[in-house]
Amino acid sequence: MSNHYGYIVFPTALGHCGLAWAGRGIVRLQLPSTDAGETERLLQKRLPSSSIAVPETRTREVIAMITRYFSGEEIDFSAVDLDLAGQERFFLDVYVVARQIGWGRTTTYGGIVKTLGLGMEKARDVGQAMARNPVPLIIPCHRVLAAGGRLGGFSAPGGTNTKLRMLDLENAGRAHADDAQGSLF
Numbered sequence: 001m002s003n004h005y006g007y008i009v010f011p012t013a014l015g016h017c018g019l020a021w022a023g024r025g026i027v028r029l030q031l032p033s034t035d036a037g038e039t040e041r042l043l044q045k046r047l048p049s050s051s052i053a054v055p056e057t058r059t060r061e062v063i064a065m066i067t068r069y070f071s072g073e074e075i076d077f078s079a080v081d082l083d084l085a086g087q088e089r090f091f092l093d094v095y096v097v098a099r100q101i102g103w104g105r106t107t108t109y110g111g112i113v114k115t116l117g118l119g120m121e122k123a124r125d126v127g128q129a130m131a132r133n134p135v136p137l138i139i140p141c142h143r144v145l146a147a148g149g150r151l152g153g154f155s156a157p158g159g160t161n162t163k164l165r166m167l168d169l170e171n172a173g174r175a176h177a178d179d180a181q182g183s184l185f
Contacts, residue, residue, distance in 0.1 A: 006053030
């Protein structure tokens with residue numbers, strides 16, 4: 001990445017999160033870990049030209065939203081401006097669909113495939129998009145499950161335990177995981 005990004009590490013009820021931004025919006029969110037230094041390292045790993053910065057008003061609002069979310073408050077991140085430059089078209093399409101999954105709701109990789117009008121052979125590709133999601137929570141990949149409501153993977157610190165904690169925070173019932181493979185709509 002040739003751009004310069006600002007970032008900040010901040011505490012939440014579940015640990016330290018990291019947030020990076022550019023002029024167009026949020027570019028990266030690092031989900032909580034217990035160690036602020038580890039959070040910063042993970043965040044900087046994908047933003048080599050970043051530096052700690054004082055966030056402007058809209059970024060401070062996102063930080064407050066994330067903090068409230070991890071305290072158990074229902075938060076809608078769908079209006080948060082993102083800068084997803086460099087993402088491949090398929091991933092962007094998947095992210096648009098995933099952003100529509102509301103608090104306490106889940107779907108499956110297959111459900112996103114059906115919503116996009118694609119064949120089920122693309123379910124693994126949806127999983128790859130979720131694994132490479134640069135802004136988990138804002139694009140709620142934790143709400144996307146494997147077939148039958150199984151957790152599937154999760155690449156954030158703590159892995160599937162973190163995913164389960166986030167779903168539990170939202171009281172998201174895996175039994176309602178989009179009827180195992182139905183579409184979102």
